[in-house]
Structures are given as structure tokens and as C-alpha cells.
Amino acid sequence: MKRKAEAFWTGTGKDGKGHLTTQSKVLNKNQYSFSSRFENGIGTNPEELIAAAHAGCFTMKLAFILQEKNLKPESLNTTCEITLENGAVTSSHLILNAKVSGINQKEFEPLVKDAELNCPISKLLDTKISVEMTLSN
Incomplete structure (x- = not known):
């Protein structure tokens, strides 16, 4: 399977502008610029x-892991914070709020760790990855 996206840019790095389009068209000529990346301008950016x-x-991987354990999550809500420092992505911090019946915190933690280590994007990223979690039943 292959997926693709396209970036189009005109002008210099700081004064130029561009747009991003994904194969599915979920992003369709969505604006990005220096301002949307490094300031609070309108548009998206690679880190977002x-x-x-x-x-x-991560969330989908965890859902599959739970399914393998015959557990059906009521909800898995994950926020990811990417940190960009000195021209490099230095960390990806995942914040998970999960509602899953039939499992306790001690049993849940290794499943979350499995998802953290083994989702394809975690494997792709060459950076520090961390997870904080809240589990409710």
C-alpha cells in the first residue's frame, strides 16, 4: 500500500506560501506558510x-490490541504534542484518555506501551516518544 500527498510552494522560505493536498483530498490545497508554522498564522504546518x-x-493500534484481548473500548481520545526545537522534531508526547471496561490500570499499561512502540508512525519517528494516560471504566 502506498499513500501520497503533495506540497506546492512559491517564493522564499519566510515570505513564500504554499498548499498541501492529500490523495484522499481531506486536505485540498490547504494553506501553509512560515507564519502558520512558526507563528500563529492561518493554515496548517508539517508538525501539526x-x-x-x-x-x-497510536489510537487505532491500541484499539486493535484491545480487540485482541476481547476488550471493546467505549472511547479512546488521544492528543499528540509535537515539539520542534532548533530545526528538529525533538519529541512526540501522546496524552490518552481511555474509557475501557473490564481492565485495570496495571493491565492496561503494557497494552498502551505496545501501541506506543509498535504503531507505524512511532516506528517512523526518530525522536523521544512519551505517553501519559488516564483510564476510566
Whole structure:
């Protein structure tokens, strides 16, 4: 399986502008610029897209792991915070709020760790990855 996205840019790094389009068209010529990346400008940026990808991938991986244990989560809500420092992504921090019946915190932790280590985006990222979690039944 292959997925693709396209970036289009005109102008210099600081004064230029561009847009991003994904194969599915969920992003369709969505604006990005220096301002949307390093300031509070309108548009998206690569780090925001990495955060969305990591949160989505980790959450889906955890759902599959729970399914293998015959557990059905009522909800898994993950926020991802990507840190960009000195021109490098230095960390990806996942914040999970889960509502899963039939499991306690001690049993849940290794399943979360499995998802953290083995979701495809975690495997892709060459950075520090951390998870904090809240489990309710």
C-alpha cells in the first residue's frame, strides 16, 4: 500500500506560501506558510500533520490490541504534542484518555506501551516518544 500527498510552494522560505493536498483530498490545497508554522498564522504546518498522524495511528493500534484481548473500548481520545526545537522534531508526547471496561490500570499499561512502540508512525519517528494516560471504566 502506498499513500501520497503533495506540497506546492512559491517564493522564499519566510515570505513564500504554499498548499498541501492529500490523495484522499481531506486536505485540498490547504494553506501553509512560515507564519502558520512558526507563528500563529492561518493554515496548517508539517508538525501539526505529524501530530494528527501519530495520534490517529497510536489510537487505532491500541484499539486493535484491545480487540485482541476481547476488550471493546467505549472511547479512546488521544492528543499528540509535537515539539520542534532548533530545526528538529525533538519529541512526540501522546496524552490518552481511555474509557475501557473490564481492565485495570496495571493491565492496561503494557497494552498502551505496545501501541506506543509498535504503531507505524512511532516506528517512523526518530525522536523521544512519551505517553501519559488516564483510564476510566
